[in-house]
Structures are given as structure tokens and as C-alpha cells.
Amino acid sequence: MSKKMFWAVMIGVVFFGVLAATRSIWQDPADQTWMKGMITKINILPKEKNMAYEQACASCHMLYAPSTLPADSWKKMMQGLNNHFGDNAEVDSAVREEVSAYLQRNAADKVENIYAQPMLNLLKDGEIPERISDTKYFKLLHDVVRPEMVSGNPDVKSVARCEVCHYEALEGRFNRFAVRIPNYYKEGVWRKVRQQSEGKKAVQE
Numbered sequence: 001m002s003k004k005m006f007w008a009v010m011i012g013v014v015f016f017g018v019l020a021a022t023r024s025i026w027q028d029p030a031d032q033t034w035m036k037g038m039i040t041k042i043n044i045l046p047k048e049k050n051m052a053y054e055q056a057c058a059s060c061h062m063l064y065a066p067s068t069l070p071a072d073s074w075k076k077m078m079q080g081l082n083n084h085f086g087d088n089a090e091v092d093s094a095v096r097e098e099v100s101a102y103l104q105r106n107a108a109d110k111v112e113n114i115y116a117q118p119m120l121n122l123l124k125d126g127e128i129p130e131r132i133s134d135t136k137y138f139k140l141l142h143d144v145v146r147p148e149m150v151s152g153n154p155d156v157k158s159v160a161r162c163e164v165c166h167y168e169a170l171e172g173r174f175n176r177f178a179v180r181i182p183n184y185y186k187e188g189v190w191r192k193v194r195q196q197s198e199g200k201k202a203v204q205e
């Protein structure tokens with residue numbers, strides 16, 4: 001290869017390298033097409049849909065995937081709907097039985113997905129978690145999430161509102177690259193927070 005040719009190729013490589021690097025800096029990870037492919041892969045919702053579950057449980061919060069809790073947790077929760085985290089979520093007994101069976105059938109200990117197994121492994125002997133957000137695994141996954149991002153954040157308020165931060169949660173996807181905390185910004189690793197395009201208050205990380 002001639003010297004001229006060599007340098008032409010080198011300049012080309014550097015040019016495209018810089019282009020690729022800056023692109024990943026100024027674009028949101030979720031908007032980068034190569035990452036989109038990664039984001040869409042894992043879906044934790046069961047294939048089996050259940051109308052009764054939607055009717056009984058979708059009015060106050062999102063429909064949590066059954067595989068986020070073990071069967072015993074669902075069983076217990078469905079027995080105490082009259083006092084459900086301070087609310088009355090009671091439904092008639094036929095619906096309750098159907099929903100309870102559906103949740104237990106598709107619970108963490110009945111399916112296989114990458115989140116269910118470690119969640120179960122981290123439970124203490126005989127532990128029946130009352131909430132997804134109570135489990136040790138959930139807390140480990142969310143150790144970067146500080147209280148001011150949740151309870152102190154008017155656009156989030158509660159960690160139970162998965163779909164606010166995980167913008168693909170309703171489709172059953174919780175990939176860490178598909179997270180955006182309102183008023184904060186996240187890009188794979190936590191970096192200095194930048195101004196959100198909607199003009200919301202940016203917070204320094």
C-alpha cells in the first residue's frame with residue numbers, strides 16, 4: 001500500500017470513529033438504533049393474558065408482571081385485598097379466585113426469566129415479600145436511585161410507579177438502557193445530568 005493510500009485510510013478511520021463517538025454522546029441511548037435492538041429483547045409479561053386481572057388491578061397502578069413476585073406473595077396479597085397498602089381493592093370472590101390463580105400460575109417460581117431467578121435466590125428462608133420493591137434484588141438493582149429521585153420527585157412520587165422511569169414497562173421490558181427518571185437523566189452509567197429537552201429542571205448528579 002502506498003503511503004498516501006495508508007494516510008487516506010487512517011484519516012477515514014479516525015473521521016468515522018469521531019463521528020460514532022460524538023453520536024453516542026449527544027443522542028439518548030434509547031434513540032440509538034443499535035441500542036434499540038438490545039432494549040427490545042427481554043419481555044417479562046406472560047404470553048397468557050387475563051381480562052379479570054386487567055379489570056381488577058389496573059385502575060390504581062400499572063399491571064405488574066406476575067413473575068415479579070413468588071406465588072406465595074400473590075396468594076397472600078389476594079387474600080387481603082380489603083386492606084391493600086391502605087386501599088380497599090376488594091373484588092368479588094369469583095374474580096379474586098381467577099386473578100389469584102393467574103398470578104400464581106405465572107409467578108416468579110413458575111417461570112424462567114433473567115429477573116425472577118436472582119430475586120428468588122436473594123429471599124431469606126420462608127420470606128414472602130409483600131411488594132416487588134421490598135425484595136432485596138429490587139433494592140440492589142435500584143441502589144443508584146436515591147430518595148430525592150423518587151419520593152422527593154413530584155413526577156415520580158413512588159417507586160411502585162415502574163412505568164414512569166422504565167418507559168417500556170407496560171410492554172414488559174425493564175432494560176437498564178430504557179430508563180429515564182423525570183428531572184434526571186441516565187445513560188447506561190450515571191453521568192452529569194444534562195438539561196432535558198422539555199426544559200425541565202436539570203439536576204446535577
Ligand code: HEC
Binds near residue numbers: 099130
Ligand atoms: C384501589 C386502588 C388499588 C387497586 C384496585 C389495586 N391496587 Fe395494588 N396498590 C395500591 C396502592 C395504593 C399500592 C401502594 C403503592 C405505593 O406504594 O405507591 C399498591 C401496591 C401494589 C403492589 C406493590 C408494588 C410495589 O411497590 O412493589 C402490588 C404487587 C399490587 N399493588 C398488586 C395489585 C393487584 C394484584 C391488584 C388487583 C387484585 C391491585 N394491586 C389492585 C392500590 C391498588
Ligand code: HEC
Binds near residue numbers: 149
Ligand atoms: C425512580 C425511577 C425508577 C422506578 C420508579 C423504578 N425503577 Fe427500575 N430501575 C431504575 C434505574 C435507574 C435502573 C437501572 C440502574 C442501573 O443502571 O444500574 C433500574 C433497573 C431495573 C431493573 C434491571 C434492569 C436491567 O437491565 O437489568 C429492573 C428489572 C427494574 N428496574 C424493575 C423495576 C420495577 C419492577 C419497578 C416497579 C415496581 C421499577 N423498576 C421502578 C429506575 C426506576
